[in-house]
Amino acid sequence: MPELPEVESIRQQLEPWLVGRQIISAGSHPSAKFSPAVETIGMTIESVSRRGKYLLLGLDDGREMVIHLGMTGQLFPIESPTDPYLRAWWGMDDESILGFRDVRRFGRIRVSDANHHEGTLAILGPEPLSEEFTPEHLYAALKKSNRKIKTQLLSQKPVAGVGNIYADEACFRAGIYPGVRKATKVQVVRLHAEIINVLSLALENGGTTLRDYVNVEGDQGRNQEFLLCYGRYGEPCYACGDILKRTVLDGRGTTFCGNCQKR
DNA sequence: ACTACGTCCTGCGAGC
């Protein structure tokens, strides 16, 4: 599932290709999740940026195309729009074609006025790798809600871009049971640092590929080799040797160490 | 206002 490191890796590769390109044709899957793709025909792409897990293509009419990759979304150049899992495509003025492939169709595309977003994008927390994301901010944000701490991270409100993989990784490394509803200031300081650590590491490693993730070049990430917790249930904890456990929190599979992450 | 849960999707792997 593409989270911040994966989306940022894609953004970095899309930027030099797409900035300055004019979209001269486009097509989409009939679902309303993808059909806004065609609203960009005729527009020139002025920027390729990112907020959390959202890719933002700035258009020359003041609007932005917002792309969320969902679970299985992929963006890469294609020769022709023939792939059965292709959900949208854009033909550029240099005859290149950008394809959006998404097997499970959890992704979505919107076109809206820049700086006038809706849904989760409108209430997104700070970028975790910016100066705005401080321990004090995280502590204050988490204190506002009584939901489980992992559920809060996945809500994108305390901080943007953290999904299931990096939420499990950060909680494990911070020694916090992801189902707790209240964390001490000391715990939140550790959690803040580990969120930054796991995302930075994943970014350096070109993202995590468990199944579907590939970047624009078609390459898989390498960060799966560095995961300490996510998906390792049944295997021994690297810190204490106990067997990692699996549970479900608010519908999300969660791996944790019952010894290192006390409730 | 807040929290919890169902829904969307499809491929894959386990089990019979």
Added chain:
DNA sequence: TGCTCGCAGGACGTAG
């Protein structure tokens, strides 16, 4: 071998 069934989960809609 071939089938069924449960699982994976980000964001959003709905219910309480």
